[in-house]
Amino acid sequence: MTPPTGPTRLTRRGFLGTAGAGVALAGVGAAAAACSTDGTGDTPVGIVPFRGEKQAGIVTPAQDRLHFVALDLTTTDRAQVKGLLQKWTAAADRMTVGAETAPGGAVNLNPEAPPADTGEALGLPAASLTLTFGLGPSFFDKLGLGAQRPPGLAELPAFTGDQIDPALSGGDICIQACADDPQVAVHAVRNLVRMGFGTTSVRWSQLGFGRTSSTSTAQATPRNLFGFKDGTNNVKAEDPAGLDEHVWVRPGDAPAWLVGGSYLVARRIRMHIEIWDRTSLAEQELIVGRSKGIGAPIGGEAEFDLADFAAKGADGEPLIGPVAHIRLASAQALGGVKILRRGYNFVDGSDGQGHLNAGLFFIAFMRDPHTQFVPMQRALANADTMMEYIEHTGSAVFACPPGLRDGQYWGQAALES
Numbered sequence: 564m565t566p567p568t569g570p571t572r573l574t575r576r577g578f579l580g581t582a583g584a585g586v587a588l589a590g591v592g593a594a595a596a597a598c599s600t601d602g603t604g605d606t607p608v609g610i611v612p613f614r615g616e617k618q619a620g621i622v623t624p625a626q627d628r629l630h631f632v633a634l635d636l637t638t639t640d641r642a643q644v645k646g647l648l649q650k651w652t653a654a655a656d657r658m659t660v661g662a663e664t665a666p667g668g669a670v671n672l673n674p675e676a677p678p679a680d681t682g683e684a685l686g687l688p689a690a691s692l693t694l695t696f697g698l699g700p701s702f703f704d705k706l707g708l709g710a711q712r713p714p715g716l717a718e719l720p721a722f723t724g725d726q727i728d729p730a731l732s733g734g735d736i737c738i739q740a741c742a743d744d745p746q747v748a749v750h751a752v753r754n755l756v757r758m759g760f761g762t763t764s765v766r767w768s769q770l771g772f773g774r775t776s777s778t779s780t781a782q783a784t785p786r787n788l789f790g791f792k793d794g795t796n797n798v799k800a801e802d803p804a805g806l807d808e809h810v811w812v813r814p815g816d817a818p819a820w821l822v823g824g825s826y827l828v829a830r831r832i833r834m835h836i837e838i839w840d841r842t843s844l845a846e847q848e849l850i851v852g853r854s855k856g857i858g859a860p861i862g863g864e865a866e867f868d869l870a871d872f873a874a875k876g877a878d879g880e881p882l883i884g885p886v887a888h889i890r891l892a893s894a895q896a897l898g899g900v901k902i903l904r905r906g907y908n909f910v911d912g913s914d915g916q917g918h919l920n921a922g923l924f925f926i927a928f929m930r931d932p933h934t935q936f937v938p939m940q941r942a943l944a945n946a947d948t949m950m951e952y953i954e955h956t957g958s959a960v961f962a963c964p965p966g967l968r969d970g971q972y973w974g975q976a977a978l979e980s
Contacts, residue, residue: 609743610689613659615966620695621810621825621903621928622800624779626741629771629907630748631829631924632756633734633959634763636705644706645978647762651696651755652972661689664754681757683750690744694751696973697827697961702735703977711980713817715826715931716962722944724954731831731957734766739827739926745772767957769831771907771924778905784858784866787923788834788908789952791851792858795866796893798903809901809935810928820976823965825928828902828936831909831957834922839952850948852887860889872896886946892939900935902927922953932960 611619636644654664663669668680703712721727738755742748749770756765775787776794780801787793798805807813812821839847844855852870853860860870862882872890874882883890894901905928910921929935944950964976 609691610660611691611693613656613694613967614969614971616823617811617966618695618824618963619659619966620693620739620741621905621963622778622806623691623693623741624782624800625774625776625905626691626693626743627772627774628742628745628748629774629924630740630745630752630768631771631926632738632740632752632768633699633766633829634736634738634756634759635766636702636735636762637764638762639705639707641706641978643762645972647759648974648978649972650758652967654754654758655694655751655973658684658751658754659689659692659694661687661692664758681750681753683753684747687744687747687750690742690747692740692742692747692751694755695739695741695827695963697737697739697963698974698977699734699736699959699961701733705735706978708977708980711818711820711977713812713821713962715812715817715933716960717933719828719932719958719960720937722940722955724944724950725958726833726954726956727958728956731767733959734961736763737827737829737959737961745770769909769924769957770911771909773908775906775908775923776904778903788836788910788921789839789847789851791847791853791855792866793906793923794904795853795858796901798901805901806903809930810903812930816930817962818977818980820980821962821964824963825903825930826932827961827963828925828927828929828932829957829959829961830925830940830955832923832925833920833954833956835918835952835954836921837918842952849884850888850952852883852889861887886948888943888947888949891942891947897939897942900939902929902935902939928963 611623613619638644657664663680665679669678669682669685672679700712700716700718703709738752740748740751774785776797777784778800780799784792784795798809810825812824814822848855848861858866859868860883862871862874870883870889870893872883872895876882890896906923906925909924910919912920914920927936964974
């Protein structure tokens with residue numbers, strides 16, 4: 564079932580008023596359903612189920628806002644890490660249905676102690692919040708779990724033109740919070756970070772606005788900060804065969820704990836938008852390989868027309884040039900390789916030199932980063948004319964386990980295998 568994405572009447576205060584401050588974690592979903600539903604008795608409107616076969620936030624229709632955080636472990640004590648992951652899971656279970664991290668956590672507990680919930684999301688709806696969890700390569704090294712580290716979780720290689728900042732890269736754990744309200748996403752990450760004090764520390768984080776890909780056929784294709792539609796040919800939730808082939812880890816690919824999960828690649832891509840804005844429209848379209856208005860491939864009439872890479876113009880040259888972005892990134896050029904993109908625009912103020920520090924926070928899910936993302940990025944880095952207008956400044960790869968059944972916690976299968 565595709566999760567509903569409309570507005571919800573369920574808020575954190577409303578949840579507590581209906582369910583009672585002492586509601587057990589196992590009853591969170593039932594209490595939420597009693598507050599507001601989509602009219603069918605199924606999932607409450609504006610709530611994406613936290614538990615299920617797959618983690619939410621991968622094929623879920625992409626929300627409007629993002630807060631992504633990478634954390635480092637500050638301990639090698641497995642029991643301490645297990646305790647934190649259990650606490651995180653309980654809090655995530657609650658926040659994704661519009662509740663505080665703990666019953667009465669913001670204002671109704673001991674006034675002489677710090678609140679259990681920071682409170683900035685009180686009165687706000689669940690806003691389709693999803694929390695997606697991943698483990699980095701160093702997680703397994705620090706906890707002595709080398710045998711459970713999947714082969715696809717090797718560090719990404721350097722690519723031509725990379726300007727990678729170590730302070731914006733890597734991490735032992737990642738949490739991706741997506742929502743239709745920025746404060747809901749920030750609240751979720753803020754509280755999980757706070758709970759991790761003494762066990763984890765923030766390595767880097769990124770805010771995003773305006774999704775740059777559609778993960779469902781029901782969504783219109785959005786635009787990136789260069790003004791072009793982005794991710795037209797993305798793998799979609801309505802294509803289960805494509806997801807099985809390109810996104811979900813299969814038996815034999817990795818240790819059993821990751822089967823049914825996916826890999827997440829994150830790249831912070833700085834766009835030199837002031838230079839791009841001084842480039843002619845005709846040149847922009849040649850670089851991308853699409854029209855800027857409707858997003859059709861050059862030579863086509865509509866956005867979803869198949870790109871004809873053999874078509875030639877009156878001068879005998881290909882209509883879509885040999886180094887056009889869509890040609891180099893196409894499945895045709897990469898032996899059938901596809902990925903599921905789920906990125907966001909960002910503007911992080913200015914760089915102190917009169918330029919916006921802006922760009923694309925690229926997120927993609929795939930079955931194997933080294934047979935999918937690496938050849939794609941290598942082809943782009945070596946030949947794509949667009950590389951003159953962008954630079955990759957951050958990079959990370961994480962393994963995202965499959966979804967949780969009742970009673971399970973984030974990372975349990977990897978930690979206890």
